[in-house]
Amino acid sequence: MKVLVTGSTGFVGSRVVGLSEEREWDVVPVVRKVGQIQPNSFVASSIDSVTDWSGAFEGVDCVVHCAARVHQMNETEQDALIAYRDINTLGTLNLAKQAADAGVKRFVFVSSIKVNGEYSEPNLPFEPNLNNTTQDPYGLSKYEAEVELAKLSRETGLEVVVIRPPLVYGPGVKANFLSMMRMIDKGIPLPFGAIKNQRSLVYLDNLSDLILTCCEHPSAPGRTFLVSDDNDVSTTQLMQIIAHAMGKSPRLIPIPMSLIQLGASVLKKQQVAQRVCGSLQVEIGLTKDILGWKPPVTFEQGIKRTVEAYFKSH
Template structure:
């Protein structure tokens, strides 16, 4: 059965993939964006740029009913935040803002609210076994803390209002249009720059953007998803060295990976004040994504190899 779905952050990296997946299903899609004329073709664009979604209920278009919301818009993690009070800024957008969207959407007829959280709501690393949805969260930065607070606030709102809340925690998302660290790695590999990654064996979970989009569509439409929290991955974890080699193959570039001992990398991180960045590079962060498979019968439609092939093809065409 087709639905009317509102996607917040519809012009973003994940938002565009989600919009395409919904349109392909035959759903009616509205996209809330901060910049006009940036959503996918076929999406009814709603330009809304008020800070932290203030006034969204009053400004909700009278002719725009919806059955479900996929909430992607957020204040995202930034490496060197220059704002004076990051925790308050994250909380204002990611907690208060999300609650405003949920309440306004419920008044417009939405029965379900899919909140795209982050594995950072649980922590930055796994130790010996993948992180499950039932593990005790221990976020370490203002972004992760705000995402966990939003999960809990929305769950409570769902209990009191009857709205069905679904929480999805992805790890690092990659695909055509990817930015930040993944793009930097791909750029370095493409240029044949020697990288000190050859000795890193710790594995990290990833999710291809079209796999995540497919999972989010299921979360918005499957009755069995109501009230659940899901970790979503490609189902196969790679070490950073394996990822770099796979990218090199898809980019038709040499994999110049120098086997620098992990202890040396950690020391270099401490000396340069970049310990957190090095920890993310050399540390394990695996997610157990079996719950969504068992509960919804969902499996990633694309392999890691396909995801990296699509990402590399985009990079070669645009850089």
């Protein structure tokens, strides 16, 4: 198996490359600049509607498209949507078209659960089929890419597989998950001791394992797969489990969710409260049934490894 991996220096892409090499697959890592060159790499300074992929696909069986434009600060919603579409929609389609023209058999697209929405209703986890179209600019750009890839597949025969992950964590995780670990490590009292939501997360190795499964499984083409650790937790439980892995006692104050939401509304921080208190669950039954797949790493193991990596780097 020979795979081309975009975003090969990123959080997910680098692990996909590493796991592919562990399986002794041939890998073509796509990098953004010459200084990042790895063996057999292909340099693409940008991935947009005009990127020239000539010479990238020689002998490649499958393209794994991890690269994407993610959230940027200080942008209007309209400006963000234009920028997201150029890379996440048009850039993806341009890559897939050139791959199909070069004879690549399969294209695995790492999309996002934001295609389904920001939050799921209690006890109604997201499924691959969509009830509504997201209005989030990032999620919309990913949804439009999924639609265009399906059209391209019908026109060219390129086998397209879509994966929509929720929050991905693991060694080297950044953003909100890293901030949460830092606060727990420092013993900062947090008002999250009575959150009764349900969140799906996916450990980095579990997502990467599913991606590689989709590169070669005969039942994968034409499908959209949701992925998680298959162990949903509340925000309170997540913090308690992280604290336990750190060998610390969590300092969580049991403030009712209604008061947190009220305070956030007064401070005009409703989105922050929704991220803390809202649910986002995914149903992975079809993923397990169709692919015969299950997460190779348990949620507890994933948290333990993430915490160990955090301590090594701090």
